[in-house]
Structures are given as C-alpha cells and as structure tokens.
Amino acid sequence: MATLQKSVDKRNSLIQATIELVNNDGFHATPMSKIAKMANVSPATIYLYFDNKQDLVNKTYIEVKSCFMGYAFESYIEKMSVEVGFEVIWKRIAEFKIKESAKTLFLAKCDNTPIIDEISRQEGIKHLKPLLDLWARGKKDGIIKPLSDYLLYAYSINPLSFLLMAQNRGSILLTKLELDQAYEVAWSGIKVYK
Known part of the structure; x- marks a missing residue:
C-alpha cells in the first residue's frame, strides 16, 4: 500500500511541477528534465506515468x-x-x-x-x-x-x-x-x- 501511495505522490508531484513551470515559463521553455527536477524525481520516472511531454501536458x-x-x-x-x-x-x-x-x-x-x-x-x-x-x-x-x-x-x-x-x-x-x-x-x- 505504501508503494502505491508513493507512486500516486510522484505522479501528483509531476502534475504540480508541470502546472507551475508551464505557468511561469510556458510550454516550450519547460523541458522534461526541469519538470523532473522540480518534482524531485528522476527524468526516467516521468516515462513510467506519461509517454512524452505532450502526453504529460494533455493529461495534466x-x-x-x-x-x-x-x-x-x-x-x-x-x-x-x-x-x-x-x-x-x-x-x-x-x-x-x-x-x-x-x-x-x-x-x-x-x-x-x-x-x-x-x-x-x-x-x-x-x-x-x-x-x-x-x-x-x-x-x-x-x-x-x-x-x-x-x-x-x-x-x-x-x-x-x-x-x-x-x-x-x-x-x-x-x-x-x-x-x-x-x-x-x-x-x-x-x-x-x-
């Protein structure tokens, strides 16, 4: 159960980071590496939840x-x-x-x-x-x-x-x-x- 919650928390952190970075920097100036850093996850972790940046923004x-x-x-x-x-x-x-x-x-x-x-x-x-x-x-x-x-x-x-x-x-x-x-x-x- 703790692993599931940790997974939900990581996904939510990625969503929050995406919102903040797109708001502040715009879509094109928001690389996946910056989203990962703000969400405090490895860049590879993003791809466990989202196919690519477009998928991340669409799902957000x-x-x-x-x-x-x-x-x-x-x-x-x-x-x-x-x-x-x-x-x-x-x-x-x-x-x-x-x-x-x-x-x-x-x-x-x-x-x-x-x-x-x-x-x-x-x-x-x-x-x-x-x-x-x-x-x-x-x-x-x-x-x-x-x-x-x-x-x-x-x-x-x-x-x-x-x-x-x-x-x-x-x-x-x-x-x-x-x-x-x-x-x-x-x-x-x-x-x-x-």
Whole structure:
C-alpha cells in the first residue's frame, strides 16, 4: 500500500511541477528534465506515468479540468431552475478560480494556445456537460438566449478570467459585492428579457 501511495505522490508531484513551470515559463521553455527536477524525481520516472511531454501536458490539462468542473458542479442539482442552477455553477466557478489561481492560469494557457491536442481538448469539454445541459434547457424554455455555447461561455464565464488577472495584478479586489455584480452582469448578458 505504501508503494502505491508513493507512486500516486510522484505522479501528483509531476502534475504540480508541470502546472507551475508551464505557468511561469510556458510550454516550450519547460523541458522534461526541469519538470523532473522540480518534482524531485528522476527524468526516467516521468516515462513510467506519461509517454512524452505532450502526453504529460494533455493529461495534466484533463486532470485539472476535471477537478475544476467537479468543484463547479459539486452543489448543483439538475432539478434547480435554470437561473438558480446557473448562479450556483457560476459562483462555484468564481470560487475555484480565486482559490486555485495556479490551476486557473494553467487552464487559461491551455485553452488559449495550441499546446493541448484536440482529443484532450474535447475530453476537457465533456466535463462541462452539466452546464451545457443547463443552457440547452434554458434555451429550450426560452430563458436563455439562443446563442452557441461558445458565445454563452465567452460572455458569461470567461470574464471571470479577466477579473482574476486584474486581481492578481492588484488592480481590483474581488469582494463579495464585486462578484455579485459580476454574476448579475453575466446572467443579464445571457438571459432572455420578457
């Protein structure tokens, strides 16, 4: 059992080192040797868990995306109204982005650059299914604007990344008031006015 835990710990160390180094140095400036050194493992150990650097980054992306979405949907119940469900999910996403800024930055780098292969990107999108299903229900019921999921995400969820970067630079402090206001803007941007 101790050997299994040691193996899990090594893999987790490699994932953490990958997140930190990609965030600080970028994908291309992060050699496997540097990842191994930061994770405190031999370079050969990486290949026990990952085929190559691309595989390591792809699997790190999927794991972080899974963690992110698991957190976002933890208190969401499918039977909630569209508005309440969206608020629960949105606020959990905001909470994750603030608490897990390194993982958030890593996801942003992966989502906005071609470092992740398309298979891994599609795997990551699968983790959004509860939100996409909620939006589909909202569109069907005439509650949410009949826009593509990409537009809905871009205008309701993506602004959180901008706000987090502004907070990290010290330009803004995301208090409960600012987050409530940001949520209201996000919701008003996607809901249908009747």
